[in-house]
Structures are given as C-alpha cells and as structure tokens.
Amino acid sequence: MATREAKAVWEGGLKSGSGFFEGQTGLKASYSFRSRFEDGPGSNPEELLAAAEAACFSMALALGLERAGTPATRIETRAACTIDRVGEGFKITTMRLTVRAAVPKIDSATFKRAAEQTKTGCPVSGALKGNVELTLDAELT
Numbered sequence: 259m260a261t262r263e264a265k266a267v268w269e270g271g272l273k274s275g276s277g278f279f280e281g282q283t284g285l286k287a288s289y290s291f292r293s294r295f296e297d298g299p300g301s302n303p304e305e306l307l308a309a310a311e312a313a314c315f316s317m318a319l320a321l322g323l324e325r326a327g328t329p330a331t332r333i334e335t336r337a338a339c340t341i342d343r344v345g346e347g348f349k350i351t352t353m354r355l356t357v358r359a360a361v362p363k364i365d366s367a368t369f370k371r372a373a374e375q376t377k378t379g380c381p382v383s384g385a386l387k388g389n390v391e392l393t394l395d396a397e398l399t
Contacts, residue, residue: 263281311337319359322375328364331360332360337356355392377392
C-alpha cells in the first residue's frame with residue numbers, strides 16, 4: 259500500500275543543539291531539548307506520535323461505526339503522549355485518548371464498545387500495543 263516519508267536533521271549536542279523535521283507533504287517544525295523535555299518553543303516526536311494516534315483513531319472509529327450502520331457526523335480525538343525517564347534513559351510510557359463524537363442513532367454503551375474495539379484495532383494503536391499504555395475516555399456529544 260502506502261509508504262510515507264519524513265526526515266529530521268539535528269545539529270549540535272543534546273542540550274545545546276537543535277533540529278527540524280519535515281514530512282513529504284510539507285509538515286515541518288523545529289525541535290530542541292527544551293521543546294521535548296521542558297516547555298520550550300517548538301515541536302517534538304511525542305507531539306507527532308500523538309497527532310498520528312488521534313488521526314488514525316478517528317478514521318478507524320469512523321469506519322467501524324459506518325460498518326455497523328451508525329455513521330458518525332463528527333469525531334474529535336485528542337491524544338496525549340507522555341515520555342518519562344526510565345532507568346538511565348527515556349521511554350514513551352502512555353498515550354491517553356479523549357474522544358468526543360456525534361453519532362446519531364447509537365446509545366452510549368454501544369459507542370463505548372466501538373471505541374474500545376478501535377483502541378486495539380487502529381494501525382497506530384497496533385504499533386504501540388505492548389509497549390505503551392493506551393487509555394481511552396470516550397463519550398457521545
């Protein structure tokens with residue numbers, strides 16, 4: 259199917275250096291130690307991973323709901339990706355999903371089941387499975 263590409267450039271040491279990444283579609287941002295581990299300006303890999311998870315989850319949930327005969331009119335997924343110090347290094351430990359959706363003709367329990375199934379079925383979630391704790395808060399709006 260599809261292969262997507264991006265590149266990243268880093269110059270300098272870990273704390274004093276900086277870099278940028280660029281995707282094939284033009285998505286582009288700078289990053290640094292401060293933007294990744296503190297509150298400095300710029301982006302970071304965790305923001306990109308959170309965006310990938312939110313986008314993938316929303317599309318996969320839309321597919322599942324549509325196949326069940328209850329298509330959504332709107333799905334908003336927020337993903338929060340956390341990196342923590344583990345031992346001598348760092349590890350992405352959790353991905354927290356918050357989903358709010360408008361889905362006519364579906365009850366809350368059925369929607370929550372569909373969202374839970376999506377949590378284990380979307381491709382980005384699958385890439386994280388077994389390595390990152392994935393939590394979900396799903397509600398109808």
